[in-house]
Amino acid sequence: MIMTDEHHFKTLGCYRDLMEEKHAFPWGKGAKVDTPNIDRLANEGAIFKNYYTVTPLCTPSRASFMSGKYPTKTGESYQNHGAMDESIVTFAEYLRNKKDYYTGYFGKWHLDGKPKPGIGVESNARKFGFVENKYRVNRGHWKFFDIVDWNVEVFEYNKKSEGMFEGRMEENYSTDFLFDRGIDFIKRQIRRENHFAMVLSISDPHAPNDVRPPYDTMYKDMNFQLPETAVMAAKGEPSIPFWTMVGNAIKEGDADEVLKEKETDDFYQRYMMEYFGMVKLLDDNVGKLLGFLDQQNLTNNTIIVFTSDHGDQLWEHGKMNKGTAYEGSLKIPHIIRYPNKIPAGKVIEEPFTSIDFTPTILGMMGVEVNDAEQNFDGIDASSFLLNNETDRSLLGDNHIRFAFDVAKQGKGRWASAIMQDLKLVLSKQEVPWLFDLKRDPDEVINFYNDPEYQNVTSLLKSALLVEVNDKNIPNSFFDDSKLVLWDTPKCRDSPDAIQKYKWGFCSQISTDGVSRKYSNRRCDWKFVKEACPLTCNLCCEDSEGFMMKRSELLSCASLVKKGMCNQKKVQDFCPKSCGMCQDQSIVE
Template structure:
């Protein structure tokens, strides 16, 4: 064989081998990485403020904001959902619906601290059966009363759950020979750990510690398809954060949001399902607590930046679906309330941004309404998993994410519920109807009244909208065996 023939065959073999590598790379199933925060107000994210008017984006005063460039980059390079709701805006039921694709009442976890039913098949279990390396890091809140409850025996498809803890909003962790543990002294009387936040470092603070464990797992599993969920316990209270984030926003002056001022001026005009009760009712702004909340968000964003940089430097970014979301919102003094549990936007609406290079067009805005029940069927479809699936309650919305259009919007009406069966709500991209046994129906027009102060239910101009939403809400409650159906129908009729 002469030199020319030898070189020709070498060239052909090289091309064939290169093509096989390229084909193998292109056919490798995508990785899935989910970052879920706890009790996160969507207005603290720049990508969500960009979708709002200036007044709505800065409800605590002109220019009062925390910048989140890394989380924003996920939306910029992928898609943002502007009407994504918790199936029930408290921790346990929302998390149950996200992992299962079912409404909370079908999971065994319709309210906080109730354990997930043994027979629940999660998206992680579906992926594990298909050869994925699966892992969970952070707060779980689906294994009953265990606290902290490290590494629950029931894994629900998350094979590596060494750094999964059941419940609690711990601020400091440490690694020991026996695994992770809360750093601090446990007080049996109060059932709380006492710790000094001043001693927190970028290795022991919860957000940093859990992110470092996440990076270790990804590095270990990077040569095979992996599914990892990182559930950060912040920015849920207590509102404490390590230096330098603890003082980063102390110079800001937080004003009363307009809904707080309106509620204080006319308290009798609020919905009766928002009557004062508990310690989450406020009448003035706590400047330090607001600044610390912003600090927690900034710490989260910086850690997300560290994660995204690792994906890029390791060559994993192109074939990894990255999701950033939360379990529910935080009222942050709107309507004189803190925390969650109400049908208002800042309680029930959650951030949801997703990046999937070469599949989801950059800068896509999805205004169609979704709930956490839609997550499992949608993300599995995005990953090409479409067989041997359980019967989800949620809708497969992958077509909305994969479409060519930069904006997607339809009139889909979804429903979400109160964990205590006191109210139910139906919502689309603009209107929201709340039925309860405590009050007359409330219909909000989120376009005309984004503050949710006006009840349009009795307005003749809204008669058709009110009737349509009532009919659809009852249909959905019947379809998904809503426990509050009978009570809600009394209001409906």
């Protein structure tokens, strides 16, 4: 198992090949990394077109991969830097106990809590089924590894380490070092005639974006453009959901200048250049490993999984890193090669998530785990994966997977339900969003209120609530006391920038914020009236749908009865029942 960290799937050729060209190159035409070795895995195995981390954050995602459970069931590991509970049984432990596999873990672990770096021997009591863990590092994105007096030491990338490892960077840079240790591990198991399973957990291409020569300058002549979605987000044309954690849009008139400055900034160009360099070095090391397996005649009876803990938006929608429900953050590369078992070149369209990995890999390897032992939240898709034909009946009707923003005590900002090409996102800060990834791969259109999607939105919402309740997911998105908009309010201002209006947005129209009486004449302008009916007091209808509090659906009548009209969310959802519409003086 090769697991990268914070890896955007569009940097891999095999994923770009599944997309239309205009969507495959968000950083400009020709701005790409060639990845022939990772592409080889996809061509000789199966590529999951829609594989998602169950939460786009390092520690909880890794816990879900290891356990087959939702992160909030794995101890404190649902929080970043939290420790996975010692009671958790990983796929490696099942392989040890049931199949006598010899196991090893190399690289970033991030499941032992606070220790940093927390190198292998420091955590021998927490092996979780991995016999060899000398080169396992709990926390940190260390760029160099070294052996000093038989002990492992790690180093950041700086002037001092550049000098220390000059002339031997190819041996000691983290990606090279860990792949070499992995190959050494396989050599030992060949000599011992052991069945083996290992994880190579590479902390690139996660920031800090530093990579060894010549990969640090390999893409220096490439001009990286800002993704088109970043330009849209900056201008508010259209605006982005509040769950993106991105600040307000740039005011019209300043946007082009600010965006140009950002795009030509040395930081942005270097950030992308070295990110691409890290991906290229990773691919070269995958090639080294594949070559070794070919040489040892191990190719046909070795399963290789290539995946990542989460993505990186790389400035799509104006955001770096992860944490959102956008594809760049939530979707991850996931490729499995198993010659003579998985049909070569198989493309799996159906969505899966990281909790499905453990039951699926155990199923592929013939490891029987009864219900009393495992209680997995994920599903075993091995029969679907190994089938020569894409038999969707193996997954049942309405195959839906789920992902969450996980934080302390249910404080997560969003929850999502995903079908093939469709993704619903519910949020505490925003109206529901529905993305149609086939019609709108860039995720800029909200289809939620489109009548054509009424049935599918109901299906996804119901499935999400059933999953939380049936799987008894603690600290879930719905545990918090904050209200969630289960439906879109009947009266709602446009969140987008108002064309021809130099002040930009409905929120910038002066009101007293309580009685909705407008205090200037901007609401007399037709295009402002059309865009801002709530702010301009032109809409006074209660919403027909529901708000939700701790899994309870509440209509306007219920909200009023519970005395909740003191909350602005409720006022906007039920303006008539909450008495927010007394002044109708500007209604024609």
